[in-house]
Amino acid sequence: MLRASSQQNDQAVDLAAIMDGHTVSGIAAGEYLVAYAEAVVSRAPSRITAAREALSAALGSAAVVDAAGVISNFQRMVRIADATGIGLGVFEVPSADMREALGINAFRHHD
């Protein structure tokens, strides 16, 4: 969806930022958003506090709340996908090139 939303807005985005976390994404304040996501997933309180304060300074406290909502949403969605063994369905074909390029296929289920 990042690729689609950036194309919609004519934004140049480097999708590698999703996989490695240090590539400059091209998204406004992307480095703060990525750092916050990494901190929350790590569950390390001191790291979360530091990343939250940096994001708040960059984008404001309402953005922190919105980002917390999105991160925690995907803490849920990834577990649904992993725990139910779903296939990609309608996303299989349109995402094939991107998945190959970014190495996402390495995350596939092992039966």
Added chain:
Amino acid sequence: MPTSLSAATITGPRYHNAGFPVRADFAEAHQRFWQRLATPGTWWTSAERIQLAEEVRAAWDCPLCCERREALSPNAVQGSHASVSGLPSAAVDAVHRITTDAARLTRSWYQGLLEDGLSEGHYVELVGTVVSLVSIDSFAEALGLPLCELPSPGDGEPSRYRPATAAPDDAWVPMVPDDNSGTPEADLWPAERTANVVRAMSLVPDEVRTLCDLSAAHYLAMEDVGRPGVDRGGALERSQIELVAGRTSALNACFY
């Protein structure tokens, strides 16, 4: 989703002293989940659902889970979970593994749970309960807030409702077909316009309803997810939202 709650009956997260401008729809959605925990589900009683939630919180500090997460393969480490409930061992293992190491679950592991007596319906409702609490607790942790106390269990028996159309499909678990028109599950998604990650919960329709309810507060209304030009009008632009979503998914090693 369920009706709004009166002030006298509100339990669950409120966020009124959060120190951040937490939107009201977060608290409302989270309180509806708390209400669901306090009532019987489709396959589990309220008391059992709350025990599932307690196991989620215990899993993070479970020595077996910690050791398995560090191992090259989770199957290389044997032992017992640090359980805090009287739930069957298959349920405890499912809760702990989904909470702490979901990316390395396998179909054979899932089949083992069924062979140990967990039904498909019990499993799907367990997944829904676990992932909802993981999400709500993660939201609190992200904002540096204490975790909300779980509700007291309510009375009543599970409905044991199973959609007549649910069948094996593109998942380990049975799912309602993409075309759900003319069925009791027609409200779950517009016919032939949904994704497997939503259908994955459809063996227990109330889990899809909870998923949609939480998603609307945390991310986007389900009907807007596939519309990349839609912005929810919050503090983040859509591309910023999707960057956060993508990075979180990658950190969890999720293929989807």
